[in-house]
Amino acid sequence: MHSSLHSSSQQGPSEQGSSHRSDISQQISAVPLREYKGGLLIAVKATLVRDLTLLLRRRGEVLNPLVFFALVITLFPIAISPDPELLAVIAPGLLWVAALLAALLSLDSLFRSDYDDGSLEQLLLAPQPLAALSLAKVAVHWLLTGLPLALMAPILGIMLALPAGSYGVLALSLALGTASLSLIGAIGAALTVGLARGGVLLSLLVLPLYIPVLIFGAGAVQAAILGDGVGAHLAILGALLAASLMLAPWAIAASLRISING
Amino acid sequence: MWAFIHKLGSPKWFYGISAKLQPWFWVAAALLIVTGSLWGLAFAPADYQQGNSFRIIYVHVPAAFLAQSIFIAMAVSGLVFMVWKIKVADMAAAVMAPLGAAMTFVALFSGAVWGVPTWGTWWMWDARLTSMLILLFLYLGVIALRGAFTSRDSASRAASVLAMVGVINIPIIKYSVNWWYTLHQPASFTLTSRPAMPTEMWLPLVMMVLGFYSFFIALTLMRTRSEILRREANKRWVQDLVKDQVEEAR
Numbered sequence: 001m002h003s004s005l006h007s008s009s010q011q012g013p014s015e016q017g018s019s020h021r022s023d024i025s026q027q028i029s030a031v032p033l034r035e036y037k038g039g040l041l042i043a044v045k046a047t048l049v050r051d052l053t054l055l056l057r058r059r060g061e062v063l064n065p066l067v068f069f070a071l072v073i074t075l076f077p078i079a080i081s082p083d084p085e086l087l088a089v090i091a092p093g094l095l096w097v098a099a100l101l102a103a104l105l106s107l108d109s110l111f112r113s114d115y116d117d118g119s120l121e122q123l124l125l126a127p128q129p130l131a132a133l134s135l136a137k138v139a140v141h142w143l144l145t146g147l148p149l150a151l152m153a154p155i156l157g158i159m160l161a162l163p164a165g166s167y168g169v170l171a172l173s174l175a176l177g178t179a180s181l182s183l184i185g186a187i188g189a190a191l192t193v194g195l196a197r198g199g200v201l202l203s204l205l206v207l208p209l210y211i212p213v214l215i216f217g218a219g220a221v222q223a224a225i226l227g228d229g230v231g232a233h234l235a236i237l238g239a240l241l242a243a244s245l246m247l248a249p250w251a252i253a254a255s256l257r258i259s260i261n262g
Numbered sequence: 263m264w265a266f267i268h269k270l271g272s273p274k275w276f277y278g279i280s281a282k283l284q285p286w287f288w289v290a291a292a293l294l295i296v297t298g299s300l301w302g303l304a305f306a307p308a309d310y311q312q313g314n315s316f317r318i319i320y321v322h323v324p325a326a327f328l329a330q331s332i333f334i335a336m337a338v339s340g341l342v343f344m345v346w347k348i349k350v351a352d353m354a355a356a357v358m359a360p361l362g363a364a365m366t367f368v369a370l371f372s373g374a375v376w377g378v379p380t381w382g383t384w385w386m387w388d389a390r391l392t393s394m395l396i397l398l399f400l401y402l403g404v405i406a407l408r409g410a411f412t413s414r415d416s417a418s419r420a421a422s423v424l425a426m427v428g429v430i431n432i433p434i435i436k437y438s439v440n441w442w443y444t445l446h447q448p449a450s451f452t453l454t455s456r457p458a459m460p461t462e463m464w465l466p467l468v469m470m471v472l473g474f475y476s477f478f479i480a481l482t483l484m485r486t487r488s489e490i491l492r493r494e495a496n497k498r499w500v501q502d503l504v505k506d507q508v509e510e511a512r
Binding site: 187191192194195198201204205207208209211212215216219236240243247251254255258259261 | 344396399400402403406407410411416419420423424426427428430431434435438439441442
């Protein structure tokens with residue numbers, strides 16, 4: 001709901017912006033581009049610093065997913081039952097689903113403001129590979145969404161009477177899992193950034209792809225409660241992260257190109 | 263080889279060759295499905311455990327086969343479109359998606375109907391049912407994404423990327439759902455533990471599977487042809503074709 005309001009209010013200026021942007025890109029294409037050798041790390045670092053600065057100045061956007069996470073967790077005892085024994089059984093799943101939805105909610109703004117003000121086009125024009133630069137953007141997204149969610153989850157776990165001994169695994173599985181979620185979700189965000197109302201579509205595209213992460217993330221916490229080994233679950237979460245680190249940046253880059261040209 | 267691929271990429275050439283291929287696949291589909299279903303539904307022996315209810319298999323299994331194959335075919339078409347810019351591949355991918363979603367739904371629905379006599383319930387969070395349901399959502403995502411773009415070229419490329427991302431994820435989803443299922447629910451029933459199917463039960467099933475595949479190919483050819491006519495409506499050869507047909511009708 002937040003995203004649709006945001007995008008509809010932005011529609012006017014973005015139309016103006018696009019005609020303005022095409023002027024600029026024509027001017028730029030007339031200037032011969034210089035290839036910087038070894039400029040990749042500098043560009044990645046510059047993207048990291050820029051995105052971190054921008055997001056830290058819009059604290060509301062960073063805080064919203066966290067508040068959403070806490071709110072959704074509050075709804076469940078009210079809707080189901082305040083009984084601690086029952087809550088303890090369903091807590092791992094609830095925490096994971098709520099964190100996943102909170103991460104999903106923050107995805108729409110991942111490329112949105114850059115798309116609206118034209119800086120995404122500048123990233124595309126940069127001589128450095130777009131995949132690396134978008135990886136930097138996703139890393140910032142995880143740092144300011146996934147990691148805070150993972151750190152906050154144990155507090156909400158106490159409120160849901162999560163059995164002792166599983167708090168560390170909860171935070172660790174969320175930290176590992178949300179990194180994959182950010183990477184996979186960024187593909188959907190990149191595909192829908194050019195659409196005026198991409199918010200609901202984004203969740204339709206991304207949620208089915210989130211299921212493996214959810215299974216092993218919630219499974220790790222369940223295993224920790226039952227006293228089983230959590231190593232296997234965390235290892236598979238790590239494997240999913242490694243696979244998405246390898247493949248997702250290319251899909252994100254291709255999707256951004258589609259969204260900009262379309 | 264390359265000349266052949268580029269020929270295949272020309273909508274006009276494809277329109278001609280598909281007109282010749284199409285009837286064969288329709289005939290094969292009709293023959294196989296009619297014989298297969300008559301044999302399977304009326305003449306094959308009843309299952310000693312499930313009685314006559316097992317006959318749902320003759321619809322359920324071919325539909326489930328197609329549901330998965332069509333997604334792979336769609337992703338391959340998407341790859342061909344993205345790499346070689348062959349437009350016919352994208353047209354085929356566009357017309358395959360609704361059929362794939364329909365087949366997934368048929369597989370889910372027939373599975374649910376089958377569940378009533380065998381498991382005593384319409385829905386179980388069985389590993390295969392769950393991964394089929396996720397496959398249906400993946401199909402709906404691809405269809406919705408294609409519909410959301412105003413520019414056709416962007417829509418085609420976005421749908422191709424999503425189909426490829428989806429096809430990489432399908433095995434991962436399948437294995438993780440299997441793991442989830444074995445961890446959470448002990449198998450209270452097994453469909454696979456009964457003795458291997460006798461030939462009279464198995465042959466009609468093979469016929470039905472082949473028949474469904476022929477039907478899929480024939481329908482895809484037919485719908486790709488209409489898609490070609492729609493997308494190439496302002497090309498000279500399509501306008502000539504229409505003019506000829508109008509004159510013939512007079």
